[in-house]
Amino acid sequence: MIGSRKRSCINTHGNKIVLSIRRLRCVDCKRIHHELPDILVPYKHHVRESIETTITEERQMSVIADESTLKRWQNWFFERADYFQSCLTSIILRYHLKESVGGLSSLPPSKLHRIWQHVGDAPGWLARVVKPIANLNLWPHTRSAFCP
Numbered sequence: 001m002i003g004s005r006k007r008s009c010i011n012t013h014g015n016k017i018v019l020s021i022r023r024l025r026c027v028d029c030k031r032i033h034h035e036l037p038d039i040l041v042p043y044k045h046h047v048r049e050s051i052e053t054t055i056t057e058e059r060q061m062s063v064i065a066d067e068s069t070l071k072r073w074q075n076w077f078f079e080r081a082d083y084f085q086s087c088l089t090s091i092i093l094r095y096h097l098k099e100s101v102g103g104l105s106s107l108p109p110s111k112l113h114r115i116w117q118h119v120g121d122a123p124g125w126l127a128r129v130v131k132p133i134a135n136l137n138l139w140p141h142t143r144s145a146f147c148p
Contacts, residue, residue, distance in 0.1 A: 005020075006019070006020060006021070007019050007036075007040070009047055010045055010064070011047050011050075013064060014065075038124070043141075046063075046065060046073075048126050048130070049123075051073050051077075054073045055078075055126070056112070078111060078112075082111065084115055087136075088115065088119065088132070091132050
């Protein structure tokens, strides 16, 4: 551990909270990595629970965000769902882990259901998707360099 940095996010009630994120230096690659808690998704300002609720369309829990933000989260996830599912499959094969959490159906499942076959559909499923992908440096970056 080489220190910490502040990271703000918006909780499920719409309040801004500030977290202290540990900064770690890898002894192998010498790069600095930030340890994100399970409540965060990389490059997102709202907590994981709000994003997860929106993706699964659970309307009994209200999410404090405008409708365009909710739609953007759904688009973000479903545009990357095939990539996430492929990463999870690759991780399972690479580390000889069990095949899946749920049973395989003969019907073609939705993108979300294919991911749930790997991580389950219990609350916190998005954290179980994010953690292995981010920890293996497979998380797609949203930043890009601008060269004039």
